[in-house]
Amino acid sequence: DQQVKQNSPSLSVQEGRISILNCDYTNSMFDYFLWYKKYPAEGPTFLISISSIKDKNEDGRFTVFLNKSAKHLSLHIVPSQPGDSAVYFCAASDDRGFKTIFGAGTRLFVKA
Amino acid sequence: DAGVIQSPRHEVTEMGQEVTLRCKPISGHDYLFWYRQTMMRGLELLIYFNNNVPIDDSGMPEDRFSAKMPNASFSTLKIQPSEPRDSAVYFCASSRDGGRYEQYFGPGTRLTVT
Numbered sequence: 001d002q003q004v005k006q007n008s009p010s011l012s013v014q015e016g017r018i019s020i021l022n023c024d025y026t027n028s029m030f031d032y033f034l035w036y037k038k039y040p041a042e043g044p045t046f047l048i049s050i051s052s053i054k055d056k057n058e059d060g061r062f063t064v065f066l067n068k069s070a071k072h073l074s075l076h077i078v079p080s081q082p083g084d085s086a087v088y089f090c091a092a093s094d095d096r097g098f099k100t101i102f103g104a105g106t107r108l109f110v111k112a
Numbered sequence: 113d114a115g116v117i118q119s120p121r122h123e124v125t126e127m128g129q130e131v132t133l134r135c136k137p138i139s140g141h142d143y144l145f146w147y148r149q150t151m152m153r154g155l156e157l158l159i160y161f162n163n164n165v166p167i168d169d170s171g172m173p174e175d176r177f178s179a180k181m182p183n184a185s186f187s188t189l190k191i192q193p194s195e196p197r198d199s200a201v202y203f204c205a206s207s208r209d210g211g212r213y214e215q216y217f218g219p220g221t222r223l224t225v226t
Binding site: 006032034036041042043044045046049089093098099100101102103104105 | 116143145147153154155156157160162167168203205210211212213214215216217218219220
């Protein structure tokens with residue numbers, strides 16, 4: 001049972017355009033969400049997070065939007081750069097907070 | 113700080129052999145996590161420790177898998193006997209604040225069981 005779903009295995013975007021990565025979750029107890037980025041042959045690295053008390057969090061070119069009623073979040077990258085090409089994992093945790101459930105990942109290709 | 117250190121980076125072994133993966137967490141981090149990444153299932157949590165004590169091993173696939181943390185600076189994940197379906201990338205991660213906030217991942221061990 002996948003509690004965190006990233007239904008798009010891959011996404012291709014032109015440099016300079018917006019990249020939108022989507023994530024859905026099923027557990028209504030989740031109240032903290034994170035995005036990690038992973039380059040080949042490296043471990044995932046934390047990118048940005050959002051608490052359920054907010055619906056938007058922004059950090060430079062990266063913005064995460066949360067729609068609690070739809071149990072949906074998205075990561076927007078504007079403008080996209082070739083160096084953003086990586087696998088992006090969506091993750092969620094509940095207020096017990098001791099473990100995080102990850103999605104399967106979306107591979108982003110940014111074409112120059 | 114050197115970050116989370118994992119060894120070996122690559123392991124190729126034959127079915128039936130014992131495999132031991134090693135992890136050194138970041139100093140001062142009280143939580144340590146073992147994950148497995150596969151194409152089909154993405155990033156799965158296998159087990160996590162708090163202050164060297166295993167807290168949740170519900171993700172460990174079967175009895176062939178075991179993990180230990182004898183001290184705050186070292187953990188092992190052992191597979192005995194290994195099977196081809198165990199082939200995956202295994203990550204270790206550590207954190208100060210449980211799994212809720214940022215975790216710091218090692219570079220992973222790519223395991224191939226033939």
